[in-house]
Amino acid sequence: MSLPHAILGLLTYRPMTGYDLKQVFDSSINYFWTAHQSQIYRELSALEGKGYVDSRIELQEKRPDRKVYRITSEGEQELQHWLEQFPAVLTTPVREELLVRIFFASRLPLSELKFQLQRFLRERQSSLASHESIGDMIGAYAKLLDRPDEAFYWMLTLKRGIANLKAEIRWAEESIEEIEERERCLAEQESKAADQTGNATER
Amino acid sequence: MSLPHAILGLLTYRPMTGYDLKQVFDSSINYFWTAHQSQIYRELSALEGKGYVDSRIELQEKRPDRKVYRITSEGEQELQHWLEQFPAVLTTPVREELLVRIFFASRLPLSELKFQLQRFLRERQSSLASHESIGDMIGAYAKLLDRPDEAFYWMLTLKRGIANLKAEIRWAEESIEEIEERERCLAEQESKAADQTGNATER
DNA sequence: GAATTCATGTAACTTGTTACATGATTTA
């Protein structure tokens, strides 16, 4: 599982509350590993139990008090150890509901499948646009954190996201075309069948 | 969740045991939705409880008895209903441990990251090869099941897998090149620094 | 003689998801 180590990694940038972590997650790691707020709080408790983070409460007047977590040296060691031990198999299992649906889509009208793929295509196009706008900000953000070297690695992950999105967009476009071809093909067969029926009744 | 509906879908092809289902899963749906044997048994019990499948036990002499599950008409209705209700958002959240690791890879030597990416590249190349060999078999397999029309939809899912693999391969190759460039760049900076130190000690 | 296949699961544990609860402050 990557979540505890992703949290440890983010805490090396600066101490944060669970709430902060969720914000940072949503604008970075979220592109390749999602986490719910409740999961983050749960993991922070577990990490504190193991001594990988510690916390102190910052009192606030106009806002709820903040419980700020900081990585400990044991936590840094654990993170380092995890990073050095890559898993034997590098590919994570996929879970793509859309493909399960397409696999059984012979039970749907072609027009419906086409409509859904068009919807998918638009979703991915807008996601690509937002990904591409991030590129410019990565360098600036790394400098802001006083970690300019991070930008190189963050860019590698961003490029992966963009590459996959482009591949999916191309696939969706081609699939829509194939569906249209199949629609024409099936319509033709039907009109031929109708002709024959027509001839039969004419006789 | 797609698992119960994937099971219902596969049972429309023919009645199967939990063991059979796992085999079929591993050579089809597994490419976009994985399931453990224990999950399949658990889901089959749940589906039977809801009346979406029923079962009968086939006694065998030399092998353990088989518990063969069959989709009911309620199950077919449920499958159909699920297929007709596409989710509002078509994109499933990603979980890619490799990218989490790369995100924090400034803590590793560049050579180590390069090595891991080379490993990843080889994995994906062999996966691509096996995907490409499946294409020829899909048509034959659909005919074997007496469902030639399915081949069109199965091919759409296969093409998606191939498209993503190719994108990942290209990304890995480009990333490896960028790492090599960075290695050269950093080596050059170091040798300059060493020169200066050398000059300083000479004086 | 060891590993794989066939075939059933159960149990324990870990993760992920959704809903609930609180409550002031700020923005639209």
Place this chain on the structure above:
DNA sequence: TAAATCATGTAACAAGTTACATGAATTC
């Protein structure tokens, strides 16, 4: 005045993972 932001979580449930248990037959 309604919604979003800040900030904490807990509880319950759903799904995913790993380990255990059984045992004959077949393949290497």
